[in-house]
Amino acid sequence: MIGDAVPAVGGPNDLDALAYPPEALPYQPGRVREYSVTALDRELEIAPGVFFPAWTYNGTVPGPVIRATEGDILRVRFVNGGVHPHTIHFHGIHPSNMDGVFEIVGTGDALTYEFEAKPAGFHVYHCHAAPLKKHIHKGLYGAFIVDPEEPRPAAREIVMVMNGFDTDGDGSNNFYTVNGRSFYYARYPIRVRRGELVRIYLANLTEFDLVNSFHLHAEFFRYQPTGTGDVWEYTDTIMQCQGQRGVLEITFSNPGRFMFHAHQTEFAELGWMGFFEVEG
Ligand SMILES: [Cu+2]
Numbered sequence: 001m002i003g004d005a006v007p008a009v010g011g012p013n014d015l016d017a018l019a020y021p022p023e024a025l026p027y028q029p030g031r032v033r034e035y036s037v038t039a040l041d042r043e044l045e046i047a048p049g050v051f052f053p054a055w056t057y058n059g060t061v062p063g064p065v066i067r068a069t070e071g072d073i074l075r076v077r078f079v080n081g082g083v084h085p086h087t088i089h090f091h092g093i094h095p096s097n098m099d100g101v102f103e104i105v106g107t108g109d110a111l112t113y114e115f116e117a118k119p120a121g122f123h124v125y126h127c128h129a130a131p132l133k134k135h136i137h138k139g140l141y142g143a144f145i146v147d148p149e150e151p152r153p154a155a156r157e158i159v160m161v162m163n164g165f166d167t168d169g170d171g172s173n174n175f176y177t178v179n180g181r182s183f184y185y186a187r188y189p190i191r192v193r194r195g196e197l198v199r200i201y202l203a204n205l206t207e208f209d210l211v212n213s214f215h216l217h218a219e220f221f222r223y224q225p226t227g228t229g230d231v232w233e234y235t236d237t238i239m240q241c242q243g244q245r246g247v248l249e250i251t252f253s254n255p256g257r258f259m260f261h262a263h264q265t266e267f268a269e270l271g272w273m274g275f276f277e278v279e280g
Contacts, residue, residue, distance in 0.1 A: 031069075085129050123144040178272060200248040204245065255279060
């Protein structure tokens with residue numbers, strides 16, 4: 001498992017827009033944060049020569065990172081450019097008619113979701129049209145960061161959405177990834193510096209398997225479930241059920257190459273494995 005020798009699709013910057021979130025903005029209640037999200041059916045190459053007929057938000061699986069600060073008004077214009085009915089269901093607190101469950105958006109239709117972004121934390125969004133298992137597994141999900149009024153300390157920030165792909169339609173996953181491509185971060189290790197604060201927004205949107213996990217080699221991290229509250233766990237392994245998420249903070253003690261992967265070894269060997277390259 002030497003990074004450059006591990007097969008992965010694409011170039012070293014292909015996933016930057018998914019992995020490196022837009023910057024946090026300072027607290028300013030009432031500010032409007034606008035996003036455009038379009039459901040698109042796309043054939044995505046998730047491993048060399050392996051194509052998955054995905055249903056996407058904005059053409060990628062996971063969809064775009066949506067970020068707001070607590071107290072912002074989040075306005076998301078959703079257009080359904082796919083051939084099936086879809087919605088966007090955000091986790092968090094909002095009115096029932098903004099919940100993306102009852103107002104199904106048909107092909108060619110549009111709906112604008114608008115609500116105050118709260119509570120602060122790390123959330124997810126996903127389609128909530130039936131059958132739910134299929135709409136999520138096909139790829140309609142993404143990361144939703146709500147920054148706290150009191151900003152988090154400056155850090156190198158990375159979003160990781162754990163998922164799986166059932167490429168033969170038998171109801172179980174054949175490939176596992178973070179941010180949509182198997183072994184991507186093994187081929188293109190994530191470069192960080194020794195001593196800098198690294199913050200990972202980690203979410204689990206894997207269908208079929210109830211639990212996914214994150215294990216870091218040779219280092220420990222702090223873990224804040226859901227990115228809320230004052231309770232932090234100090235560990236090198238955490239697990240998340242479907243829809244769970246949290247914030248990890250790592251300060252690497254040593255330079256070098258460090259592996260991270262699902263501690264379900266099957267997931268790791270089917271693509272959910274990568275490296276941090278720690279410089280300095
Ligand atoms: Cu859907």
